[in-house]
Amino acid sequence: MKLHHKLKTFKLGGVHPDDQKISAGVAITPLPLPKVVTIPVAQHIGAPAKIIVQRGDMVKTGQIIATHEGFVSSNIHASASGRIGVIEEVMDSSGFKHTAISIRVKGDDWQENIDLTETLVEEIKLEPKEIVARIMEAGVVGMGGAAFPSHVKLSVPEGKHVDHLLINGVECEPYLTADHRLMLERPKEIIVGIKILMKALGVDKAIIGIEDNKQDAIELFQELLKTETGIAVEALEVHYPQGGEKQLIQALLNREVPSGGLPADVGAIVHNVGTTYAIYQAVQKNKPLIERVVTVTGKSVKQPSNFLVRIGTPVIDLLIAAGGVPEDTGKIVSGGPMMGKAIADLDVPVAKGTSGILLIPKDEASRAEVYNCLHCGKCIEACPMGLEPYHLLLMSKKGNSQRAKEEHILDCIECGSCSFVCPSNRPILDYIRLGKTQIRKQKKV
Amino acid sequence: MNPVILYTILSLTAIGIVAAVVIYFVSKKFAVQEDDRIGKVEEVLPSTNCGGCGQPGCHAFAKAVVEAGDLSSLHCPVGGNAVMKQVAEILGIKAVERDPYIAVVRCSGSFEHRKKTNVYxxxxSCKIAAALYSGDTGCAYGCLGMADCVEVCDFEAMYMDEKTGLPVVIEDKCTACNACVKECPKGILELWPKGKKNQRVYIACLNEEKGSTARKECSVACSGCSKCFEACRYDAITMENSLAHIDPEKCKLCMECVDTCDVHNIITANVTPEKIQAANEQRLKREERARKKKEEEKLAAEAAKQNTHETPPQA
Amino acid sequence: MSAGLLTVSPSPHIHTELTVPQIMRGVIFAMIPALLFSIYNFGIGALYVTGLSVLFCVAIEYAIARYLLNRAASIYDGSAIITGMLLAFNVPSNLPWHIILIGSAVAIGIGKMSFGGLGNNPFNPALVGRVFLLLSFPVQMTSWPVQGATFSLDAVTSATPLGILKEGIRSGTPVDTLLSEMPSYTDFFFGLQAGSLGEMSAFALLLGLIYMLYRKIITWHIPVSMLVTIVVMTGIFWLIDPTRYASPLFHLLTGGVMLGAVFMATDYVTSPFTHRGMLIFGFGIGVLTVLIRLFGSYPEGVSFAILIMNAFVPMINKFAKEPRYGVVKEKRK
Known part of the structure; x- marks a missing residue:
């Protein structure tokens, strides 16, 4: 029976797009290894990794092929065994060309020290500092989409006290089900992952936030956590962008991260369930981040699926495995429909932050006619940060960076709610992004 | 007289007088003292407030000129030397002549040469597209064709050519104010010296990819074949990242490089085909001479080698 | 692989279904109960006036956009139809066609297109047209046909309840006596009163309001704050002296209050952006309406109140901001 108390959610704005979770009932299936994997060295926020292999080298699965440059960066591992091919600039899901290492796959020969068994390892032997070091070593980054290196998040700046670990199982993007499936199929591993994170951070309270449209996952975790103390499950309203870091903190803890500040400023650290699972793998199984769950979905896709994919697999392989590219495909998005990036090239490799591939039919691929601004205020109503998107659009358009900054344009989380809701189809977020880049450019100068 | 009318007139007059007195004192108190030369200089400036001089507007430029008392680092590109001469006269200082500049479009990737790979x-807006991805053609360096530069031009000196999808600079109207150069996210527009007799030569490509890749993306891309580099007698052409670049400071406008480009992407302005042809013939002749000379040298060297062989080496 | 190239655009890649044409259609739909009631009440004259007004507004907008501004005709978004309907709702059902034409020309030409068309007008165009007509043709604009007068356009006219009240109070008659000569509140609620074409039936207008709230076309803020303000303010005066001031219910159900609260004040373009702003806006309209009704020389003040508050919208927008995430209230400078 459903409880009739009001579900928690964030306080400002938000929208309710149709959730379209058509692949929610499809179990995760591993995708066969491709012939060639192409692994970009800049899959994360921060400095690109430094390549330490050469063309012709033989590598094993899980071997480091590029090391982190500086602290805010991440290691890159070979996601399959084989011979290193060309190292050149290739188009990746960012829409730009970046350096990538290609491996001509020969078999799947893993490094010896990686535990490939399925047994659940519950005992956490490592000390907090060792845990962070191991996560850094394993190249774990935020798998919700932003790909921020996880070890950086776990290194709480001095003078800040963290009291809550929040686990993001919200998956508020329509269509995507990768996290949902992972929660259903690997709940025990995720719980161990949470305990690892709690130990690393030294906190005794963790909350898993799951949107109400994943009732099965909520019930599963409630069942498994009955005997646990310190870890709670919270059902959240289906409300986009519930999974935004700042929104989740507001929903679960009723705290607001100060403008320009970090979650640690209000005592919270947020990790995605996918990341938590990767952390379990890294710490307990010594397995680096070389594969992830990717949802392949869309209204016309023959077999909407959730695949376990090696990093560097070309997108086309996933599409073929999901029944091919439908005739009416007009747009292919890497990520969800609200924040994902449209890709034009099907050879783009899956990266650590690729949560899904969404195929949009032709009749929904193009933007509709733009009308004048009606001053309806719907964008303001929808903004989860309490900004005035229409106003920011005008200021960005006029190049008035100073005013835009005063109006907190840099607080924008680019969730797309304003553009989604605008009845005049105005490209609000396009211009806000432009304004943000203009300000960042000025800062550099 | 009707007392109502009388009182109205009196009270209005009184208010008027009081206001006048207040305004008088306020204007005296808050009067801004400014060098009157600034006003004079401003008068001769084109008052387009385009910002091409680097100052926020014509008034700011006038102020800067008066304060600096020296024209070596200040120049109004719109007014050009004629206006700067007037400015110099007003201030009683020496005028500094500068070569006039013009904006050039350094991309030749028209629709015909550059196939679309996706639909934007x-x-x-070029700026928004450029922030999103590398563009709707294979070439990540080329013009995006959404006319940000045309929109920003205050002088109506640019338009989009509908056949090619590229911007065109109208020579007589361009004032080299730099606005389009700053606006273009791909850096395709560049200020170029207008040149002697308005003659210019430049390479209209910025693609830094390897030659084969670049040509796949655009049929007129610079492949970095270095033919023009080798043809230049004045070291004005440099090769970097498989892309040739002409340095306008060093270029002597001999036009000998123009015909070396196998995709005809060395663009000239106001140069007759005859001159290019003549320059090309001259180059070919010179190359022929050089080749002959080289051959002779080679023969001579071989002969010398044989000579050395005859004398046995001393151990 | 599908033929043709893939589309690339910045996120978001999906969009709400509620776009401008949908919204305009929704508003038109919401006005239909009031229109139907008006036809039932005044006969074919109501339909005639509404039809003419819509026709004129659309034609004038088309002509101005096409031939004066040289741009694509903007009539397909449906906003001209709404302006036409609202203008008709604000005039008597026996208005001659040439006055409707003038009203439409002023509403669309001056009220809307001279500012750049939909989205740029500071004042509600229909009200601009209506107030212009009210000031230019006071006689025709205040001669309301008696309900039930079906087809004859020169039917017997009567005054509105508000007009009777104003005249009565001026001549010193107590409110009770005046009210006893008028229909009951229930009749008022369903619309059995004299008045402009679309303003009589609070019931029909409320149906429209409920529909628009359900479709999420408008929010509750403006209507509620406006109506509550009117009730509270008239209530205070009524409590002070019930012989000189009518009850809040009377004020709520008569004149253009309902029409104003549901359709005129909630116009997107001329109302504030934020919920806070909307509450202030509604409050302002309420106060001005009551002041004009009780102390002004006109019996009715909703149109003026809305137009006056329209002028304050930019200022309200500047100061009534939504709370921001993570921004502590800035200290007053």
Whole structure:
């Protein structure tokens, strides 16, 4: 029976797009290894990794092929065994060309020290500092989409006290089900992952936030956590962008991260369930981040699926495995429909932050006619940060960076709610992004 | 007289007088003292407030000129030397002549040369498209064709050529104010010296990819074949990242490089085909001479070698 | 692989279904109960006036956009139809066609297109047209046909309840006596009163309001704050002296209050952006309406109140901001 108390959610704005979770009932299936994997060295926020292999080298699965440059960066591992091919600039899901290492796959020969068994390892032997070091070593980054290196998040700046670990199982993007499936199929591993994170951070309270449209996952975790103390499950309203870091903190803890500040400023650290699972793998199984769950979905896709994919697999392989590219495909998005990036090239490799591939039919691929601004205020109503998107659009358009900054344009989380809701189809977020880049450019100068 | 009318007139007059007195004192108190030369200088400036001089507007430029008392680092590109001469006269200082500049479009990737690889459906703005991805053609360096430069031009000196999808600079109207150069996210527009007799030569490509890749993306891309580099007698052409670049400071406008480009992407302005042809013939002749000379040298060297062989080496 | 190239655009890649044409259609739909009631009440004259007004507004907008501004005709978004309907709702059902034409020309030409068309007008165009007509043709604009007068356009006219009240109070008659000569509140609620074409039936207008709230076309803020303000303010005066001031219910159900609260004040373009702003806006309209009704020389003040508050919208927008995430209230400078 459903409880009739009001579900928690964030306080400002938000929208309710149709959730379209058509692949929610499809179990995760591993995708066969491709012939060639192409692994970009800049899959994360921060400095690109430094390549330490050469063309012709033989590598094993899980071997480091590029090391982190500086602290805010991440290691890159070979996601399959084989011979290193060309190292050149290739188009990746960012829409730009970046350096990538290609491996001509020969078999799947893993490094010896990686535990490939399925047994659940519950005992956490490592000390907090060792845990962070191991996560850094394993190249774990935020798998919700932003790909921020996880070890950086776990290194709480001095003078800040963290009291809550929040686990993001919200998956508020329509269509995507990768996290949902992972929660259903690997709940025990995720719980161990949470305990690892709690130990690393030294906190005794963790909350898993799951949107109400994943009732099965909520019930599963409630069942498994009955005997646990310190870890709670919270059902959240289906409300986009519930999974935004700042929104989740507001929903679960009723705290607001100060403008320009970090979650640690209000005592919270947020990790995605996918990341938590990767952390379990890294710490307990010594397995680096070389594969992830990717949802392949869309209204016309023959077999909407959730695949376990090696990093560097070309997108086309996933599409073929999901029944091919439908005739009416007009747009292919890497990520969800609200924040994902449209890709034009099907050879783009899956990266650590690729949560899904969404195929949009032709009749929904193009933007509709733009009308004048009606001053309806719907964008303001929808903004989860309490900004005035229409106003920011005008200021960005006029190049008035100073005013835009005063109006907190840099607080924008680019969730797309304003553009989604605008009845005049105005490209609000396009211009806000432009304004943000203009300000960042000025800062550099 | 009707007392109502009388009182109205009296009270209005009184208010008027009081206001006048207040305004008088306020204007005296808050009067801004400014060098009257600034006003004079401003008068001769084109008052387009385009910002091409680097100052926020014509008034700011006038102020800067008066304060600096020296024209070596200040120049109004719109007014050009004629206006700067007037400015110099007003201030009684020496005028500094500068070569006039013009904006050039350094991309030749028209629709015909550069096939579309996807359809851009975002806001019609080069800046927004450039922030999103590398563009709707294979070439990540080329013009995006959404006319940000045309929109920003205050002098109506640019338009989009509908056949090619590239911007065109109208020579007589361009004042080299730099606005389009700053606006273009791909850096395709560049200020170039107008040149002697308005003659210019430049390479209209910025693609830094390897030659084969670049040509796949655009049929007129610079492949970095270095033919023009080798043809230049004045070291004005440099090769970097498989892309040739002409340094306008060193270029002597001999036009000998123009015909070396196998995709005809060395662009000239106001140069007759005859001159290019003549320059090309001259180059070919010179190359022929050089080749002959080289051959002779080679023969001579071989002969010398044989000579050395005859004398046995001393151990 | 599908033929043709893939589309690339910045996120978001999906969009709400509620776009401008949908919204305009929704508003038109919401006005239909009031229109139907008006036809039932005044006969074919109501339909005639509404039809003419819509026709004129659309034609004038088309002509101005096409031939004066040289741009694509903007009539397909449906906003001209709404302006036409609202203008008709604000005039008597026996208005001659040439006055409707003038009203439409002023509403669309001056009220809307001279500012750049939909989205740029500071004042509600229909009200601009209506107030212009009210000031230019006071006689025709205040001669309301008696309900039930079906087809004859020169039917017997009567005054509105508000007009009777104003005249009565001026001549010193107590409110009770005046009210006893008028229909009951229930009749008022369903619309059995004299008045402009679309303003009589609070019931029909409320149906429209409920529909628009359900479709999420408008929010509750403006209507509620406006109506509550009117009730509270008239209530205070009524409690002070019930012989000189009518009850809040009377004020709520008569004149253009309901029409104003549901359709005129909630116009997107001329109302504030934020919920806070909307509450202030509604409050302002309420106060001005009551002041004009009780102390002004006109019996009715909703149109003026809305137009006056329209002028304050930019200022309200500047100061009534939504709370921001993570921004502590800035200290007053």
């Amino acid at each position: 459906d975002g806001t019609e």
